[in-house]
Amino acid sequence: MRLGGFWGLMAAALVAGLAFATLTNNEYYFTAAYAILQALVMAIAWNILGGFTGYVNFGSAGFFALGAYATVALHKFLPSIGFAPPLVVYVLAGAVVCGLIGLATGYLTLRLRGVYFAIATLALAIVFQTFMNNWGYVGAAKGTSILTPDPPQFLWGYVSFSSYVKYLFVVMLLLALTAIVISRYIANSKFGRGLAAIRDDEVAAECMGVPTLRLKLISAAVMGALMGVAGAPYPFFATFVDPQSAFSLVIAVNSIAMPMIGGTAYWYGPVVGALLLGTAQEAISVTISSELNVFLVGVVLVACVILAPRGLVGFVNDMRAKAKGRG
Amino acid sequence: MAEHILSVKALTKRFGGFVALDSVDLQLGEGERLGLIGPNGSGKTTMINCISGALFSDQGTITFKGADITRLPAHRRTHRGIVRSFQIPRPFRTMTILQNLMVPMEYAAAQGGGDLETEARDILDIVGFRGRASENSGRLTQVDMRKLELARALAAKPQLLISDEAMAGLSSSEVDEILDILFKLNGRGVAVIMIEHIMRAVFRFSQRVVVLDAGRRIAEGTPAQIVKDPLVERAYLGV
Numbered sequence: 001m002r003l004g005g006f007w008g009l010m011a012a013a014l015v016a017g018l019a020f021a022t023l024t025n026n027e028y029y030f031t032a033a034y035a036i037l038q039a040l041v042m043a044i045a046w047n048i049l050g051g052f053t054g055y056v057n058f059g060s061a062g063f064f065a066l067g068a069y070a071t072v073a074l075h076k077f078l079p080s081i082g083f084a085p086p087l088v089v090y091v092l093a094g095a096v097v098c099g100l101i102g103l104a105t106g107y108l109t110l111r112l113r114g115v116y117f118a119i120a121t122l123a124l125a126i127v128f129q130t131f132m133n134n135w136g137y138v139g140a141a142k143g144t145s146i147l148t149p150d151p152p153q154f155l156w157g158y159v160s161f162s163s164y165v166k167y168l169f170v171v172m173l174l175l176a177l178t179a180i181v182i183s184r185y186i187a188n189s190k191f192g193r194g195l196a197a198i199r200d201d202e203v204a205a206e207c208m209g210v211p212t213l214r215l216k217l218i219s220a221a222v223m224g225a226l227m228g229v230a231g232a233p234y235p236f237f238a239t240f241v242d243p244q245s246a247f248s249l250v251i252a253v254n255s256i257a258m259p260m261i262g263g264t265a266y267w268y269g270p271v272v273g274a275l276l277l278g279t280a281q282e283a284i285s286v287t288i289s290s291e292l293n294v295f296l297v298g299v300v301l302v303a304c305v306i307l308a309p310r311g312l313v314g315f316v317n318d319m320r321a322k323a324k325g326r327g
Numbered sequence: 328m329a330e331h332i333l334s335v336k337a338l339t340k341r342f343g344g345f346v347a348l349d350s351v352d353l354q355l356g357e358g359e360r361l362g363l364i365g366p367n368g369s370g371k372t373t374m375i376n377c378i379s380g381a382l383f384s385d386q387g388t389i390t391f392k393g394a395d396i397t398r399l400p401a402h403r404r405t406h407r408g409i410v411r412s413f414q415i416p417r418p419f420r421t422m423t424i425l426q427n428l429m430v431p432m433e434y435a436a437a438q439g440g441g442d443l444e445t446e447a448r449d450i451l452d453i454v455g456f457r458g459r460a461s462e463n464s465g466r467l468t469q470v471d472m473r474k475l476e477l478a479r480a481l482a483a484k485p486q487l488l489i490s491d492e493a494m495a496g497l498s499s500s501e502v503d504e505i506l507d508i509l510f511k512l513n514g515r516g517v518a519v520i521m522i523e524h525i526m527r528a529v530f531r532f533s534q535r536v537v538v539l540d541a542g543r544r545i546a547e548g549t550p551a552q553i554v555k556d557p558l559v560e561r562a563y564l565g566v
Contacts, residue, residue, distance in 0.1 A: 206401045207401055
């Protein structure tokens with residue numbers, strides 16, 4: 001993809017999102033779009049460790065939930081010392097907390113490979129969940145409610161939002177675009193080529209001078225930070241957070257399924273996967289049933305693994321290469 | 328003999344109760360071509376795993392260009408100029424041939440600027456891959472994978488190349504192709520340790536041969552001396 005094309009596309013997505021926010025006030029659209037964009041950020045985050053580096057992480061929901069709980073804890077603590085920060089502070093806090101936890105879990109688990117690493121991450125998510133189940137300050141197992149704040153105003157009232165969920169949608173849109181830029185930057189950098197070498201053959205990578213442990217740790221920290229970013233606004237979106245929903249396995253499964261369906265080796269794979277699967281899920285939740293969308297993920301994932309093991313992007317690229325070979 | 332580039336002293340490595348290397352010494356001069364032979368299980372691969380950093384030794388020291396590298400992780404040893412190829416080729420399979428070379432060029436070679444891609448193409452010329460830079464490395468034939476192993480090792484700008492059975496299973500003419508590449512490398516001043524079972528290749532290539540058996544060094548000498556050594560005969564034939 002050409003550079004101009006990429007930034008043009010990003011600008012177009014931003015303009016379209018803002019136009020969408022200006023033209024309609026139907027809150028359902030923003031709720032649905034927020035959910036899709038949140039899944040998009042999660043998919044991109046997962047792909048940095050799972051797709052670029054080759055370490056399959058089943059604990060995504062853990063990082064997401066910790067991002068959300070960082071917000072819950074701060075939202076309770078900061079006002080008690082007379083400070084009511086804007087949303088961006090919570091998002092940054094989520095990024096820092098989950099980035100550090102990503103680094104720490106990476107240090108503990110990245111010696112394991114393949115399926116053992118996957119099991120370890122799943123176990124870590126359960127450890128985090130158990131901790132939250134017992135931490136009374138953030139509501140423990142019974143959860144905690146957060147009142148939706150008033151929609152904020154910017155630039156002396158020139159920019160205002162008719163509802164808070166609309167504001168959240170715009171914030172998540174900006175976060176998603178940022179995540180895409182980060183992911184693309186990594187994929188095309190020296191760092192990204194080092195990660196790809198680790199994914200292909202870690203022993204050979206180390207022997208070719210790639211500092212594998214350091215790169216894996218950075219990769220885990222970036223993954224954690226982006227997942228924390230996706231989770232941080234969640235309490236304001238859902239207005240109720242409990243461990244059951246925040247640590248939901250559906251979040252973890254979606255963050256794996258979306259990049260797999262899109263194509264894990266490409267920075268735009270998770271974007272394609274998240275937009276297609278996320279939109280389909282929202283549509284099916286509304287028109288048929290919310291249980292069916294989980295079923296859909298399973299079916300599409302199995303179909304993709306069999307028919308397009310390198311994801312839709314890989315499938316299309318292969319087809320193109322074949323057509324070129326013939327022509 | 329010129330100054331030692333590599334000096335291994337009393338290297339010992341155990342796997343549980345099994346002693347894979349038992350106090351082995353090894354010296355290598357600058358630009359020297361050394362053959363390391365021995366029956367299966369004699370400790371050759373353990374030896375180069377210890378030298379390249381894939382394994383840490385239990386006892387003994389490894390000195391490279393005057394610096395103690397015994398506890399250095401593998402990638403730092405590569406930065407200093409010790410590069411190995413693998414017995415079973417381990418290409419970065421999702422990458423093209425050129426991209427395979429770019430990894431060590433970006434991460435290992437301490438070069439002062441310069442155009443990486445031009446350098447990579449020079450290396451491809453040496454191993455006979457001219458015009459094949461964009462081929463997918465996962466689909467190469469065996470002999471081409473061996474060549475890619477060597478090309479990638481070369482891209483890391485080694486001062487010491489350890490070639491681990493680069494010729495096993497190849498046809499006679501293919502063995503000659505690989506030998507040519509190794510001679511070319513050596514001609515550029517790279518010291519080479521060759522581990523090989525194909526004696527024709529080892530004896531043609533090596534200036535000096537070291538023989539390991541059951542984790543111990545049993546012989547050392549020129550190829551002509553080694554062929555006549557009774558201990559070597561016994562290690563290989565068991566008579």
